[in-house]
Amino acid sequence: MTSTRNATQFLLFISAVILLWRVGCGGKILIVPFEGSHWVNMDIMIKALHARGHSVDVVRTNQSWYIKDDFPHYKPITVPVVEVFNQDFLNLILKRVFSIERGESSVFSFLSLQVEMFNAMYDMHGIICKMATIMLEDENLMSNLKVRKYDLVLTDPAWGAGILIAHALKLPLIYNVRFATSGEGHLAIAPSPLSYIPITGSGLTDSMTFIQRVKNLICYVIWQAQDIFLIRPQYQAVCNKFFGSDVTYSGLLHSADLWLMRVDFVFEFPRPTMPNVIYIGGFQCKPSEPLPEHLEDFVQSSGEHGFILMSLGTFVTELPADITNEIAAAFAKLPQKVIWKYKGDRPDALGNNTLLVDWMPQNDLLGHPKIKLFVSHGGTNGVQEAIHHGVPVVGLPVFFDQYDNLLRLKEKGAAKILTLAIVDKDDNFLKAIQEVLSDPSYRANMQRLSRLHRDKPVKPLDNALFWIEFVMRHKGAAHLKAESYRMPWYSYQSVDVVLSFLAAAAIITFLSLVFFRLVCLEKCLKIKTNRLNKK
Incomplete structure (x- = not known):
């Protein structure tokens, strides 16, 4: 009886040591999530990180829609705000969208819907920029975050607050992503030929007719206009205020170490990708459990x-x-x-x-x-x-x-x-x-x-956890990031190279013409001189 009790105590001691070792060796992660269904899948990832011994802090607002302040697998960091992105905000948009979509189909209704969505996106990102500003202006909050010495920031880039906070704290950055503030995630990081990459909202597939490719281009221009004129300036204003005008929001968006993409190619159309894009589509899925x-x-x-x-x-x-x-x-x-x-x-x-x-x-x-x-x-x-x-x-x-x-x-x-x-x-x-x-x-x-x-060698959630811990171990994943996001557009598209070739060709052509003209002029002068001498 005594030996059995001793064995039980020994096993409990070993279990406690292992648990403490895991907690001690775990990383510290700051999460800046999106609300609604985006939070549902982020929460699954947080629980998995917590189960592996990592300490997780989650940024939320005092009026948070889904993110509560009493869960054991994370510690909340509450930001007081006046305006908030929540169900009431969405219901107003939905009522207008229902009214427009159920009207007669026409160019006017399409444009009305686009304007409505533009306004909604502008307002939503304005709310998030105010939230980021409140955080960055709070010296005590930012000081406490720095003292915590996080290993990385994990955020959903559908809004940009986490991107700004990661830069302020000088931490590696990982995205749990389907959409970024600039549009579908792949468009922000990977080459995306419009001839077979359908733009979100186009209602097109990867097999397009000429007219459909025209439509796809128009949709791309609309997305770019929304980003350039409505969304990016709001975040850039925050960058200018806290980081200086030499720090661009676009550069911060593209500088993430890893993009954990919530799709796979069973679902998505085949397309170009990049080495720091990790596909975790369906990571939230699991075997069904008994129903209530x-x-x-x-x-x-x-x-x-x-x-x-x-x-x-x-x-x-x-x-x-x-x-x-x-x-x-x-x-x-x-x-x-x-x-x-x-x-x-x-x-x-x-x-x-x-x-x-x-x-x-x-x-x-x-x-x-x-x-x-x-x-x-x-x-x-x-x-x-x-x-x-x-x-x-x-x-x-x-x-x-x-x-x-x-x-x-x-x-x-x-x-x-x-x-x-x-x-x-x-x-x-x-x-x-x-x-x-x-x-x-x-x-x-x-x-x-x-x-x-x-039919995959590694479950999507396990794949996500491996790469998050990879970034912790190596303090980032710079070797996986392409230089393209640091290049100006004219260098990325080789416009300067093409122009230099054209300039060189023009100079060679011009010099050839000048040389030919001089040769011809010299011959003409010789002929004229010979004629004068004969006379």
């Missing part, structure tokens, strides 16, 4: 028909009443059970087969053997989870990159897309649901994508 009892009972009651899952993500909490009723009425005509994440008013047409919920374990439901279909807005997280579990999709995109995400699934035969303009007309929603349910090719194609996605 009430959800399991509801799912099992579906019998052989199975169930449908519907979610429009964290940004879209409700839809216009007529669309909601059309969706509810369509669900009521189906033999499947439906679990619908929705926070708006209860639709009048809601059937007995449909369960409305405020929250649901989406990954566990998508991995359930009775799942038949996922109705999704097309957010990156949901699309990756659908691919991981092999569940076909009916898409209802609203804004940003959602249509483009769904288009990639549609092109691979795994999804059908409806726009807000037609979802409540001619039973379009019901027909789309029935088509995907009845045509086995949708499920077969998505399961093929699932097999490709899973």
Whole structure:
């Protein structure tokens, strides 16, 4: 009995020593995240870092939408702000977007939507610049952050506060990225020929006709104009104030050591990339766990028909009443059970087969053997989870990159897309649901994508953790960064080289002409002299 007790105490002692060693050897990481669904996947990475013994601090505002101040796997650093990017901010944008998208399709409606999105992006980045300014002006806060001696900053570059803080603290910088402030992440760092790289918002694939390439170029110009005239100047003003005008925000954006890209080429169209881009698409996915009892009972009651899952993500909490009723009425005509994440008013047409919920374990439901279909807005997280579990999709995109995400699934035969303009007309929603349910090719194609996605030597999350710790060990990853981001545009595009060749050719041509003219003039003079001598 005594020996057993001693063995148990010894094992506990060894476990404590190992735990303390891990904590002592762990790194210190400062996280500057994005809100909403972006925080959901960042939180998964934070938990994994914490489990490996790293100390994690998270910057949040006092009015944070998702990021709480009482979680054990990170320590919050709260920044007091007046304005904040939250659900109320988004709801105002969504109402205007719904109104524009459901109007008559025309050049005017397209331009109206672009102006609306421009205004929204300008306001959002203005809020973030004010947050960064508050942090940089707070000498006590910045002093405390420096005293902590972090190993690196991990941020989502969809907004730029983390980029500015990393420069102020002179720390290595890693992105958990799909979008940067300047647009889709690849566009900011990798060569992106517009002939086959579709721009977000274009609704195009990597196989384009001439007219589509014209459209793609126009979309690229629009994105560039937004960045150059609306977004970048706001961040540059912060750089000028705190770092001096010789530090450019564009240079800071491009100087990150690693880009942990939340896609892979099972999902994304093939394209050029760079050595410091690490693909971690689907890192948040995991095997499904047992459902809560009430959800399991509801799912099992579906019998052989199975169930449908519907979610429009964290940004879209409700839809216009007529669309909601059309969706509810369509669900009521189906033999499947439906679990619908929705926070708006209860639709009048809601059937007995449909369960409305405020929250649901989406990954566990998508991995359930009775799942038949996922109705999704097309957010990156949901699309990756659908691919991981092999569940076909009916898409209802609203804004940003959602249509483009769904288009990639549609092109691979795994999804059908409806726009807000037609979802409540001619039973379009019901027909789309029935088509995907009845045509086995949708499920077969998505399961093929699932097999490709899973067939990797290293799990995406493990890959992300390795490279984060790699940057800690080596104090950065400068050997993976190309010189291109330091070069002026005329050097990057070799405009100066081409101009020098043209200048050299022009000089040679000019000198040749002068020489030829002088030779001709000399011959003419000799002939003229000879004639005069003969006379």
